[in-house]
Amino acid sequence: MSWIYLILAGLFEIGWPLGLKLSQTMSSKFIGVSMAVVCMAVSGTFLWLAQRTIPIGTAYAVWTGIGAVGTLLIGILFFGDSASIGRLLSALLIVVGIVGLKLAH
Numbered sequence: 001m002s003w004i005y006l007i008l009a010g011l012f013e014i015g016w017p018l019g020l021k022l023s024q025t026m027s028s029k030f031i032g033v034s035m036a037v038v039c040m041a042v043s044g045t046f047l048w049l050a051q052r053t054i055p056i057g058t059a060y061a062v063w064t065g066i067g068a069v070g071t072l073l074i075g076i077l078f079f080g081d082s083a084s085i086g087r088l089l090s091a092l093l094i095v096v097g098i099v100g101l102k103l104a105h
Contacts, residue, residue: 002050002051002054005047006047006063008042009043009046009063010062010063010070011066012040012043012046013039013063013070014066014074015035015036015039015043016036016039016043017036019032019033019035019039020032020033020036021079022035023035023036047059047060050063057101058101061098061101062101065098066098068091069091069095
């Protein structure tokens with residue numbers, strides 16, 4: 001169950017930078033900022049639950065990795081961010097590192 005909590009935490013970690021970005025593009029900044037705050041709280045709660053059994057270093061790396069790579073993909077798919085080979089390879093290295101932490105456990 002802890003790994004499910006951790007994956008959910010990582011997915012909600014994507015939500016807060018997305019909410020902040022939306023607050024810059026929407027007429028009502030309140031909605032985007034509110035989304036960011038809620039996602040921060042939910043993400044932190046799920047991370048807290050996951051850390052009951054997953055080592056803190058592994059949990060933190062997975063959490064931030066999902067957030068970083070997920071946010072990168074959202075930026076590429078929906079906001080026109082660069083999808084250069086260097087950026088994509090760097091994201092792949094993050095994923096490889098996360099898998100390595102899991103396998104080395």
